[in-house]
Amino acid sequence: DTAVSQTPKYLVTQMGNDKSIKCEQNLGHDTMYWYKQDSKKFLKIMFSYNNKELIINETVPNRFSPKSPDKAHLNLHINSLELGDSAVYFCASSRWGLAGDRLETQYFGPGTRLLVL
C-alpha cells in the first residue's frame, strides 16, 4: 500500500507551459506539504496545508498554486514554467499536533522529476 503517492513520476515539458502534479495520501493525515529539491539535493519547503487550508507559503513565485480539494489530496499547479523550475518536487504529509504540540514525523512521496526545456 502506497502511503503518499505522486503523479506523474517524470515530467518533461517546454518553457512557458502549464503543468500540474498530483499528490494523495492514505494515512489519514490532516497536513500536507510540497517541497522542492534542487540539483544539489537542497530540500526546501514550499507550501503546507492543514485541513485544506494554507498554513505555510514560503517565498514561492505566484506561478505556483497549490490546491487541496480534500484532506487526502494536495495538488501543485505551475503556470508559465521556467528553466529554473527544473527540480524534484516532493509531497509529504504528517499528523498535525495539538495546539502547542511538537512537530510530527513527515512521510514523503517518491517525488516528481520535472525537467523544463
Add this chain to the structure above:
Amino acid sequence: SQQGEEDPQALSIQEGENATMNCSYKTSINNLQWYRQNSGRGLVHLILIRSNEREKHSGRLRVTLDTSKKSSSLLITASRAADTASYFCATDRGSTLGRLYFGRGTQLTVWP
C-alpha cells in the same frame, strides 16, 4: 536560509564499519529529525529526537543531541551496503507550524 549543515558532505566506508554523520543548526528547536534518501527515491524518516532528549536509539541507529552546541550526530553501527544513501537532518526552528528545514545531506557509500 539553510538550517542544518551536515558534515561530512560525503562518507565512504566498508561494510561492517560504523558511520558517523554530524549536523549543526543555528536556532532553537523543538526537535530534530534524521531522514534517509535512497538514490531517486523520496525521504524516509529514521528518528526524531526532542530538544529535552540527549540520546536516542533505534536498531543500529544512535542519535545524540547537544542543544548547547546546537549539534546532533547520527551513528550507524555495523553498516551494510544497503545503508548507502543520503542522510539529512531537519529541524523545526522552534516552530509548531510544520515547517521542516533540511540540511544538504551527507552522501554515505558503504562498500561490500
